[in-house]
Amino acid sequence: MKEVGFIGLGSMGVPMVQNLLKEGFRVKVYNRTPEKASGLVEAGAQQVYHPSEAAAAGGIVITMVSNDQALQEVTHAFADQLGAGGVHLSMSTVSPETSRQLALYHQERGSEYVASPVFGRPEAAAAQKLFILSSGPREAKERVQPLQEALGQRVFDISEEPGGANVIKLGGNFMIMAAMEAMAEAFNLAEKSGIDRNLAAEVYASTLFNCTVYQGYGKMIAGKAFEPAGFQLGLGLKDCNLVLQEANSLQTPMPLASLLHDRLLASAAKGRAQQDWSALARIALEEAGLE
Amino acid sequence: MKEVGFIGLGSMGVPMVQNLLKEGFRVKVYNRTPEKASGLVEAGAQQVYHPSEAAAAGGIVITMVSNDQALQEVTHAFADQLGAGGVHLSMSTVSPETSRQLALYHQERGSEYVASPVFGRPEAAAAQKLFILSSGPREAKERVQPLQEALGQRVFDISEEPGGANVIKLGGNFMIMAAMEAMAEAFNLAEKSGIDRNLAAEVYASTLFNCTVYQGYGKMIAGKAFEPAGFQLGLGLKDCNLVLQEANSLQTPMPLASLLHDRLLASAAKGRAQQDWSALARIALEEAGLE
Numbered sequence: 200m201k202e203v204g205f206i207g208l209g210s211m212g213v214p215m216v217q218n219l220l221k222e223g224f225r226v227k228v229y230n231r232t233p234e235k236a237s238g239l240v241e242a243g244a245q246q247v248y249h250p251s252e253a254a255a256a257g258g259i260v261i262t263m264v265s266n267d268q269a270l271q272e273v274t275h276a277f278a279d280q281l282g283a284g285g286v287h288l289s290m291s292t293v294s295p296e297t298s299r300q301l302a303l304y305h306q307e308r309g310s311e312y313v314a315s316p317v318f319g320r321p322e323a324a325a326a327q328k329l330f331i332l333s334s335g336p337r338e339a340k341e342r343v344q345p346l347q348e349a350l351g352q353r354v355f356d357i358s359e360e361p362g363g364a365n366v367i368k369l370g371g372n373f374m375i376m377a378a379m380e381a382m383a384e385a386f387n388l389a390e391k392s393g394i395d396r397n398l399a400a401e402v403y404a405s406t407l408f409n410c411t412v413y414q415g416y417g418k419m420i421a422g423k424a425f426e427p428a429g430f431q432l433g434l435g436l437k438d439c440n441l442v443l444q445e446a447n448s449l450q451t452p453m454p455l456a457s458l459l460h461d462r463l464l465a466s467a468a469k470g471r472a473q474q475d476w477s478a479l480a481r482i483a484l485e486e487a488g489l490e
Numbered sequence: 491m492k493e494v495g496f497i498g499l500g501s502m503g504v505p506m507v508q509n510l511l512k513e514g515f516r517v518k519v520y521n522r523t524p525e526k527a528s529g530l531v532e533a534g535a536q537q538v539y540h541p542s543e544a545a546a547a548g549g550i551v552i553t554m555v556s557n558d559q560a561l562q563e564v565t566h567a568f569a570d571q572l573g574a575g576g577v578h579l580s581m582s583t584v585s586p587e588t589s590r591q592l593a594l595y596h597q598e599r600g601s602e603y604v605a606s607p608v609f610g611r612p613e614a615a616a617a618q619k620l621f622i623l624s625s626g627p628r629e630a631k632e633r634v635q636p637l638q639e640a641l642g643q644r645v646f647d648i649s650e651e652p653g654g655a656n657v658i659k660l661g662g663n664f665m666i667m668a669a670m671e672a673m674a675e676a677f678n679l680a681e682k683s684g685i686d687r688n689l690a691a692e693v694y695a696s697t698l699f700n701c702t703v704y705q706g707y708g709k710m711i712a713g714k715a716f717e718p719a720g721f722q723l724g725l726g727l728k729d730c731n732l733v734l735q736e737a738n739s740l741q742t743p744m745p746l747a748s749l750l751h752d753r754l755l756a757s758a759a760k761g762r763a764q765q766d767w768s769a770l771a772r773i774a775l776e777e778a779g780l781e
Contacts, residue, residue, distance in 0.1 A: 330696075357693075360685075367685065381665045382665070384737075385665055388736060391740035391742045393651050410701035410704070451679050452774070487742045
C-alpha cells in the first residue's frame with residue numbers, strides 16, 4: 200500500500216510531496232491555507248479539507264508544520280481517525296518534550312509516533328537530498344523508512360526513545376550557532392588587524408572548514424549582510440531555549456549554549472528577531488566598534 | 491636560482507624539504523639536533539652545522555621551528571649572513587607580534603620577512619597539500635611564491651602587514667577549539683538523552699559538518715580518547731593566550747575565546763597540557779558527570 204497523508208504545505212512540505220508523488224505514492228494533502236495545495240493537485244495529489252481526512256485508519260500520516268503548537272493541534276485533529284496500527288511520521292523541528300507527549304498521545308490510541316526532523320533547506324528537499332533523523336519504536340521506524348528514503352539521501356536511526364531525533368536536531372542547530380559566533384569573533388579580529396574580513400572567511404571556508412555551514416554563513420557574517428532571513432533569529436532563540444531546557448532537565452552544563460543564548464536574547468531585544476539568525480554576529484560587531 | 495636554506499627539521503620540516511628536493515631545489519638544511527637531517531642528505535640535501543651556513547647572501551631562508559623563542563634565536567643567528575636583498579620565509583606558527591619584531595629586525599639589515607604559517611598536519615605536508623598563508627612586502631611575497639607552491643596546494647595572500655598571516659592562523663586555531671567545545675556539549679546532551687554519542691558524532695560529521703575538523707576531533711571527543719596528542723593542549727592554550735592578547739590590544743571582545751581560555755586553563759591545571767587539545771572536552775564531560 201503506497202498511500203500516505205501529508206499535513207503542512209510550507210516551503211519544505213511542497214517539494215517533499217512532489218517527491219513522494221514522483222516516487223509513486225498516492226498522497227492526500229492538507230494545509231490550513233488550502234491555496235498552497237493547488238500545484239500539488241495538478242501533480243496528482245488529492246486535496247482534503249480537514250486534517251482527519253488525510254488519515255486512513257491504520258495508515259501513515261506525515262506532518263511538516265511550523266512549530267510545536269501547530270503540531271499538537273493537527274495531531275489532536277487526526278489521531279482518532281488514524282487509530283490502531285497507524286503511524287505518525289513527524290518531520291517538523293519541535294522539542295523532544297513535544298515528541299514525548301505526542302508519542303504517549305498516540306500510544307493511548309494504539310498508533311505510533313516516529314520523530315523525524317531533517318537537516319536541509321527547501322533546495323535540499325526538492326533535490327531529495329535531505330538528511331533524515333528517526334526515533335521511535337523499531338517496527339514503526341521500519342514501516343516509514345521507504346517514505347523517508349523517497350524524501351532524503353540518508354536516514355539516521357537515532358533511538359527508540361521518541362525525543363532522540365529532536366535532541367540531535369537541536370544539537371545541530373546549537374552547533375551552527377556556535378560556528379557563527381566563532382566566525383563573528385575571528386573575522387572581527389582579522390578586520391581589526393587590517394585584513395579583509397571577506398578574505399578571512401574565504402580562507403577558513405576553503406581550508407579547515409570547507410563545509411556548507413561555514414561557507415554560507417561565513418559569507419553573510421563577513422559581508423555583514425543578515426537579510427533576507429533564511430532562518431529567523433527568533434526561531435534560533437527558540438531552539439537555543441529548548442537546548443538549555445533539555446540541558447537543565449538532564450543536568451548537562453552547556454556554557455557555550457548559555458553564551459549563545461545571551462547573544463540571541465540581546466539580538467531579539469534590539470529588534471532583530473526577524474533577521475537571519477546569523478545576525479547574532481552583530482552583537483560581536485557592535486562590541487568591537489565595527490558596526 | 492633554485493637554491494634555498496631550510497632551518498628546522500621536525501615532523502613538518504622533513505617532508506617539506508623532501509618536496510623541495512623533488513621539485514628541483516638545491517636545499518641547505520640545518521637542525522639543532524643534526525641527526526634529523528640524515529634521510530634528507532641521502533635524498534640530496536646539503537647539511538650545514540650552523541644556521542648562518544644555511545643562508546646565502548641575498549638568498550632565501552625558510553624556517554619551520556617549534557615556537558617564537560626558537561624562531562627569534564635562529565633568526566638572530568643567520569640574519570647578518572642573509573643580508574641585503576635576502577628574504578626570510580617564516581613558516582612556523584608564532585605570534586603576530588613576533589612576526590612584526592622580526593620584520594623590523596630584517597629591515598635593519600636590508601632583508602625582508604614573509605610570515606607564512608600553514609594549515610595542515612605532517613601527512614598534508616608530505617602530500618604537498620598544505621594551505622599556505624602569506625603576509626609581508628609584495629615583492630618578497632612574489633619571490634617566495636614558487637617555494638610555497640612547491641610545498642602546498644594553495645597560497646593565500648593575506649596582507650602587507652607582517653603579522654596578518656599569523657592572525658589568520660591563530661583565528662583558525664581558535665575556530666577549531668570553538669568547534670571542539672560545541673561538539674563536547676552537544677555530544678554530552680545526546681549521551682544524557684540516552685543516544686549513542688558516537689552516532690551523534692557521525693550524524694553531524696556526515697551532514698552539516700562534513701569537514702575534517704569535525705570528522706577527526708568529533709571521533710576523539712565522542713570516544714573520549716584524547717591520547718596520543720596530535721597537537722598538545724598546552725600549545726592550544728598558548729595560541730588561545732595569543733588570540734586574547736591580540737584581541738585585547740585591538741579592542742575586540744571575544745567572549746567565546748575567553749570561555750575557551752578558561753576551559754584550557756582548567757585543563758592545564760588538571761595536568762592535561764600534554765594530552766591532545768581535544769581534551770578540553772573533558773571539562774564539559776566532568777561537569778556533566780560523564781567522566
